[in-house]
Amino acid sequence: MKNIFCRNKILQTSVPHTAPSDAHRSISKKDVPLIELRDIYKIYHMGDMDVHASDGLSLKIYRGEFVSIVGKSGSGKSTIMNIIGALDIPTSGQYILGGQDVSTMKDDQLAEVRNKTIGFIFQQYNLLPKQNLLENVELPLVYAGVGKKEREQRALKSLEKVGLGDKWRYFPLQLSGGQQQRVSIARALVGNPSLILADEPTGALDSRTSRDVLDFLKQLHDEGNTIVIITHDSSIALEAERVVRIQDGNITFDGSADEYGVIILTCNLKHPEQQDALLSYDAWHYYRRCVRDYSCQPHGKHDGLYF
Amino acid sequence: MTDYISDSFSDLGTDQISVSVTNTSTRSIDPDDMYAILEENDDLFTTMSPTVTVGGQLKNGSETSSTASIRGVSEDYMTVGAYTLSSGRFIQYSDILSRQKVCVIGSYVAQSLYFGESPLGQTLKINGEAYTIVGVLEEKADSEEGSSDDCVFLPYSSATKLTRSADISSYTFIVRDTNTMEYCKSILKNDLFEVFRDEDLYDVTSLSEMLEMVESMTGTMTLLLVGIAAISLLVAGIGIMNIMLVSVTERTREIGIRKSLGAKQHTILQQFVIEAGVTSAIGGILGILLGSTLTISLGGLIGLEAMPSLQWITISFCISAGIGIVFGYMPARRAAKLNPIDALRSE
Incomplete structure (x- = not known):
């Protein structure tokens, strides 16, 4: 399962099975998953060619998880994010979100699913520039048909939660990038969605504000929210508890962030002996130390982490 | 436009029927015959007057006027034309019998040739012949050149001398009830046919008929204007559609955000x-304001009392708002059907 292509060489990762599971919440596998993708295919027709953007992918995500889906551009992660976000439907396969089969829904039904169950956080914030922060945050509630008074109260509360309650009269372009992203988080939270879906949430931010946003997402996770981050950056992916790596439309890795970190470190070592050493019995302790250092370090030191 | 034309005709009287005849050596009709017809149909007509139109020049000393309409009429013409006297008397039956050289003048003639002096008893030269002024009429229009105040009336018997033809070819009848107009006309036609035995020798027309003709003419003109308006509305509609399409394209991202x-x-x-509806309704209101202002001010400039009609204001407002909705619908539907993924990706 854990075959990872790395520098033209297949590494058989042998991370100890004693890999700590404390990072994982104790999730009973008997629970009904919040998200269940079953054998998802998404095929685009490009001229004479069929492109399999998703090639028989299956995935389960449970309530309360913090998952990052990582992959290079062209790996099919955006396709998966669109399907998970009910923005698109698969060519074949089933997608069950909160007990509902989303995979065969029509445009308007999908809109309702997005409105009721998903909070989006986008790379480009996607705020409406001509409306003030309050109106922006209110928007999902407008489409949910919530009354004006309740709408305003909830939107203001949500803005307060991200620390922008006093700025509700401002317009998005009067704010910094980090603040705008916080507004979009407030907008994602306002409808109490069961899933928060963040597409490259730090893609447009500098490392410092990225850190803030990620910390905030972690805080939301601690409060019990289910969060899925889509990213191309492995160092961002490591912030989650569980990492799902996608390549060529399928999952090539699905495990804890710790395990994923080991693999990345391994792949970033230049010499085969170092790689071997890392994958030995002691590797895990070595890695733990790295991760501990890592989490103490400001984000960005590990920007070189990719494979 | 239509208002203006109808107005200027209505003071001529819609209860008039004009009869014109062409007398031949064997078959002819004279005022006495006509009076006989009037008496026979006393229940239909109130009065009748022969009218003799004289073309010519008026002269008082060195003052001349050649715009006045000079007409030979009977003593009843005051009722026919609904005139009132401001001083003196109108033409009398005795004047007609004895072919008196007397005349009654309109207020414009009094003003332009006598400059406020009382014209009563003075002499007015019509084509060189001297007539005594016995009456002055009350102002009826606004005492302008060429208006119905620019007129001179004389006994029809005297007027035939000026035209050098004993023939009287034109008569004006007044009906009691305008609803019986058609019936009155047929009575006149029958009587005349008995005399002339040839329909080409006489003509009976009512003023209301002429009014209808004029109205149909202005109707054609209105239709033309409506046609032009329709074309410009179509062009405007396509303009709105274009703007909306541009707006949809520009706001693709916004649509994507909203849909997501x-x-x-x-x-x-x-x-x-x-x-789209609101945009074009605002445009419509601006257009109506501009149009009304221009109609009134330009109308005033060229001397027409032009009023924007409420009916057309309502219609044009509805059309402009409607055009916005109709032509906004297509781009709007396109916007609504956009795929949120593609919409979000656009810049």
Whole structure:
């Protein structure tokens, strides 16, 4: 399962099975998953060619998880994010979100699913520039048909939660990038969605504000929210508890962030002996130390982490 | 336009029937015969007057006027034309019998040839012949050149001398009830046919008929204007559609955001259709304001009392708002059907 292509060489990762599971919440596998993708295919027709953007992918995500889906551009992660976000439907396969089969829904039904169950956080914030922060945050509630008074109260509360309650009269372009992203988080939270879906949430931010946003997402996770981050950056992916790596439309890795970190470190070592050493019995302790250092370090030191 | 033309005709009287005849050596009709017809149909007509139109020049000393309409009429013409006297008397039956050289003048003639002096008893030269002024008429229009105040009336018997023809070819009848107009005309036609035995020798027309003719003419003109308006509205509609299409393209991202947050197709459709409707309704209001101002001010400049009609204001407002909605619908539907993924990706 854990075959990872790395520098033209297949590494058989042998991370100890004693890999700590404390990072994982104790999730009973008997629970009904919040998200269940079953054998998802998404095929685009490009001229004479069929492109399999998703090639028989299956995935389960449970309530309360913090998952990052990582992959290079062209790996099919955006396709998966669109399907998970009910923005698109698969060519074949089933997608069950909160007990509902989303995979065969029509445009308007999908809109309702997005409105009721998903909070989006986008790379480009996607705020409406001509409306003030309050109106922006209110928007999902407008489409949910919530009354004006309740709408305003909830939107203001949500803005307060991200620390922008006093700025509700401002317009998005009067704010910094980090603040705008916080507004979009407030907008994602306002409808109490069961899933928060963040597409490259730090893609447009500098490392410092990225850190803030990620910390905030972690805080939301601690409060019990289910969060899925889509990213191309492995160092961002490591912030989650569980990492799902996608390549060529399928999952090539699905495990804890710790395990994923080991693999990345391994792949970033230049010499085969170092790689071997890392994958030995002691590797895990070595890695733990790295991760501990890592989490103490400001984000960005590990920007070189990719494979 | 229509108002102006109808107005200027209505003071000529819609209860008049004009009869013109062409007398031949064997078959002819004279005022006495006509009076006989009038007496026979006393229940239909109130009065009748022969009218002799004289072309010519008026002269008082060195003052001349050649615009006045000079007519030979009977003593009843005051009723026919609904005139009132301001001083003196009108033409009398005795004047007609004895072919008196007397005349009654309109207020414009009195003003332009006598400059406020009392013209009564003075002499007015009509084509060189001297007539004594016995009466002055009350102002009826606004005492302008060429108006119905620019007139001179003389006994029809005297007027035939000026025209050098004993023949009287034109008569004006007044009907009691305008609803019986058609019937009155047929009575006149029958009587005349008995005399002339040839329909080409006489003509009976009512003023209301002429009015209808004029109205149909102005109707054609209105139709033409409506046609032009329709074309410009179509062009405007296509303009609105274009603007809306541009707006949809420019706001693709916004649509994507709204859809990703749960806006349904009909919500987006509604937003854009209302936007188009409101935009063009505002345009319509501006257009109506501009149009009304221009109509009144330009109308005043060329001397027409032009009033924007409420009916057309309502129609044009509805059309402009309607055009916005109709032509906004297509781009709006396109916006509503956009795929949120593609819409979000656009810049």
